[in-house]
Amino acid sequence: MKNTRLRYIAILSCLLYFSISTNSQELKQSLNPPQYNLASPTELQEELCSIPFDNHEREAFMAKLFIQAGAKPEDVQKQPIDISEQPFHNIYVVKPGKTKNIIVVGGHLDHVSVGQGIIDDWTGACAVTNIYQAIKDIPTNHTIVFIGFASEEKGLLGSRAYVRSLSEETKANHKVMVNLECLGAGESLVWVNGSDKELVDKLNDTAKKANLPLSEHTLNGVGADSNSFRAVKIPAITIDGLPQDKFSFIHSNEDKCENVNQKFYYNSYRLAVNYLLDLDQINNSAINTDEQPKKP
Numbered sequence: 074m075k076n077t078r079l080r081y082i083a084i085l086s087c088l089l090y091f092s093i094s095t096n097s098q099e100l101k102q103s104l105n106p107p108q109y110n111l112a113s114p115t116e117l118q119e120e121l122c123s124i125p126f127d128n129h130e131r132e133a134f135m136a137k138l139f140i141q142a143g144a145k146p147e148d149v150q151k152q153p154i155d156i157s158e159q160p161f162h163n164i165y166v167v168k169p170g171k172t173k174n175i176i177v178v179g180g181h182l183d184h185v186s187v188g189q190g191i192i193d194d195w196t197g198a199c200a201v202t203n204i205y206q207a208i209k210d211i212p213t214n215h216t217i218v219f220i221g222f223a224s225e226e227k228g229l230l231g232s233r234a235y236v237r238s239l240s241e242e243t244k245a246n247h248k249v250m251v252n253l254e255c256l257g258a259g260e261s262l263v264w265v266n267g268s269d270k271e272l273v274d275k276l277n278d279t280a281k282k283a284n285l286p287l288s289e290h291t292l293n294g295v296g297a298d299s300n301s302f303r304a305v306k307i308p309a310i311t312i313d314g315l316p317q318d319k320f321s322f323i324h325s326n327e328d329k330c331e332n333v334n335q336k337f338y339y340n341s342y343r344l345a346v347n348y349l350l351d352l353d354q355i356n357n358s359a360i361n362t363d364e365q366p367k368k369p
């Protein structure tokens with residue numbers, strides 16, 4: 074009888090302890106929700122200006138930045154995009170979400186031989202690793218793929234290889250692609266005739282809510298990695314920071330660190346972080362692909 078009572082008391086205390094410790098954990102979580110870990114403007118600028126010139130070395134540098142942002146080395150994936158002896162690779166990290174629905178955020182790693190390829194498009198690829206840093210500990214509904222595409226300048230080869238590698242089922246789970254291209258020469262812009270309208274509307278909402286500058290512009294005769302996704306009916310959008318009067322910077326000796334405005338670049342970075350978190354909240358059935366863009 075005594076033994077039974079003791080055992081009963083012991084079980085009761087265990088249950089009580091378990092329930093208190095669980096409650097205190099929950100309480101701690103609600104008092105300290107996961108924080109955005111935004112990079113500072115100085116950090117961004119340093120990472121932007123220390124990029125190597127060689128396109129293969131850039132892949133290793135992007136992997137390094139993902140690890141610096143908090144990824145485990147084994148979580149950084151390399152996807153070869155051709156079968157040559159020294160293939161180029163897409164470099165990416167996947168942040169698992171609560172559902173199978175996928176958002177891709179990307180920029181391109183490579184650059185042409187003229188200029189340093191900082192604006193076009195290390196600004197995009199470098200922002201991708203820092204967006205990962207900002208939201209990696211925030212629970213998301215969507216699984217998010219953070220990716221640097223190889224060989225965009227040779228005809229969107231990296232993004233084409235990525236979409237080609239998807240099974241029909243995985244492709245259907247891809248709900249949105251956000252492409253970051255040529256940021257920081259001016260304030261944020263959206264390539265309105267190369268992006269799906271619902272995504273442009275949503276981006277305008279985000280910018281208004283976050284009090285960040287955003288304008289729309291129309292560009293003809295250009296290509297971007299978002300095209301590869303739209304070509305297979307995955308809704309996509311390109312955010313850039315290249316106003317008409319700065320076009321001459323691209324593919325020229327003016328594509329250098331000094332021509333990236335730190336404030337504009339930081340605003341685009343924050344816009345992209347806010348946008349991804351807003352996209353994560355939307356009901357995917359609300360997004361439809363509108364008409365396809367012209368091939369680059």
Ligand SMILES: [Zn+2]
Nearest residue numbers: 193194254255
């Ligand atoms: Zn580019």
